[in-house]
Structure formats: structure tokens, C-alpha cells
Amino acid sequence: MTKAIGYIRVSTDKQAEQGVSLDAQREKLEAYAKLYDIDLIDMVIEQGSAKCLQREGLQSALNRLGQDADALLVVKLDRLTRSVADLGRLVESYFQDHALLSVGEQIDTRSAAGRLVLNVLASVSQWEREVIGERTSAAMQHMRSQNKYTGGKVPYGYDLVDGSLVENKTEQAVINLVAQYKSKGLSFRRIARVLSESGYRSRTGKALSAMSISRIAA
Numbered sequence: 001m002t003k004a005i006g007y008i009r010v011s012t013d014k015q016a017e018q019g020v021s022l023d024a025q026r027e028k029l030e031a032y033a034k035l036y037d038i039d040l041i042d043m044v045i046e047q048g049s050a051k052c053l054q055r056e057g058l059q060s061a062l063n064r065l066g067q068d069a070d071a072l073l074v075v076k077l078d079r080l081t082r083s084v085a086d087l088g089r090l091v092e093s094y095f096q097d098h099a100l101l102s103v104g105e106q107i108d109t110r111s112a113a114g115r116l117v118l119n120v121l122a123s124v125s126q127w128e129r130e131v132i133g134e135r136t137s138a139a140m141q142h143m144r145s146q147n148k149y150t151g152g153k154v155p156y157g158y159d160l161v162d163g164s165l166v167e168n169k170t171e172q173a174v175i176n177l178v179a180q181y182k183s184k185g186l187s188f189r190r191i192a193r194v195l196s197e198s199g200y201r202s203r204t205g206k207a208l209s210a211m212s213i214s215r216i217a218a
Contacts, residue, residue, distance in 0.1 A: 004033065005041065007061045011049065022045060040073065072098070156171055156216055195213075
């Protein structure tokens with residue numbers, strides 16, 4: 001007989017205090033367990049949002065999988081999470097080796113059909129993450145091509161003005177001189193000395209070093 005941990009989550013303090021939603025979920029889990037001959041050894045009850053997976057009750061229930069429980073039983077998948085990406089992480093981390101049972105979606109990963117449904121959901125999750133990554137990468141490339149600031153340290157040779165990168169004439173002059181001296185075979189140390197003697201300084205007002213020249217050259 002499969003031993004399962006029931007997981008119940010309500011969103012608000014009012015629901016937890018009045019117990020209406022709690023009782024409804026508990027009754028559904030007990031009825032499901034009885035119908036499918038599941039040993040419901042415990043129920044974890046939690047109040048809170050499903051915005052993240054780092055919830056004390058959920059983590060406690062998940063950590064018992066493989067110890068005294070074989071499966072996690074929920075009324076609906078949204079009791080675990082409302083995020084497709086987070087559901088995918090749960091599948092990869094816990095439900096490859098242990099069963100997930102959902103009353104509402106009729107998911108039972110003890111069967112081939114149940115595993116298929118959950119794997120489809122996990123695949124959709126992976127696809128969603130990859131699409132978001134591609135869109136983000138394309139957006140960042142477009143912003144860079146338009147000299148838009150994309151975060152991080154403002155590159156040498158530019159100033160940040162109203163969200164756009166604008167050339168800094170003094171720093172651009174240093175970049176051009178570094179390129180010229182480098183083409184003549186001067187070392188970074190020698191270029192730093194020449195530019196410092198000409199009055200050029202770093203952004204912090206210090207003398208240019210061989211290291212800073214190598215970064216400028218790159």
C-alpha cells in the first residue's frame with residue numbers, strides 16, 4: 001500500500017481560522033485515499049502564498065518522501081505552486097523517484113499515464129524557461145545595439161545619460177591612443193606611463209596602470 005503525506009494550503013489567515021477551506025481539502029484527500037487504497041499517514045497544513053517553494057510546511061512534507069512516505073497527495077497542483085517553472089523544479093528534484101497524486105487533475109505518477117501528464121507539464125516548464133531566456137537575450141542585444149544601458153558597470157569610454165550610453169570624449173581619446181601605441185608595439189606598462197605623463201587619469205583620478213590599459217585595450 002502506498003504511504004502518502006497529504007499537503008493542504010490555504011492563502012489567508014481567515015481561511016485558516018474558519019477552517020472551511022481546510023475541511024474541504026481534508027475531506028477530499030481522505031476520500032481519495034480511501035477510494036484508491038492509499039495509506040494517508042499524515043497531513044501537513046500550511047497558511048501562505050504559493051509564490052515560492054521555500055515554505056516550511058511544504059519543505060517538511062517533501063523531505064519525508066523516501067523516508068516514511070512514498071507519495072505526496074494534494075487537492076490541486078496549485079496547492080503546491082502556481083508557477084509552471086517551480087512545478088518543473090519539483091518534478092526534477094522530488095517526483096522522479098516518488099509519486100505525486102493530485103485529486104483535481106487526476107494525476108497519479110504511479111501509473112505510466114500519470115507520469116506522462118507530469119512530464120508534459122515539466123517539458124512545458126523547460127520550454128517556457130528557454131523561451132524567456134531567448135527573449136531576454138534578444139532584448140539585451142537590441143538595447144546594446146542602440147547604446148542603451150543594460151545594467152552593470154558603465155563601460156570605459158561612455159557616460160550614462162538618461163538611460164543611454166553616450167561617448168565620453170576624454171576616455172574615447174584614451175582608447176584611441178591605447179590602440180595607436182599598441183599597434184606600434186609598446187607594452188601596456190609603457191603605454192600607461194606615457195599616458196600618465198600626458199596628464200590622463202583613471203575615472204577615480206589615479207594614474208593609469210598596466211592592468212587598466214589592458215582592460216581598455218580589450
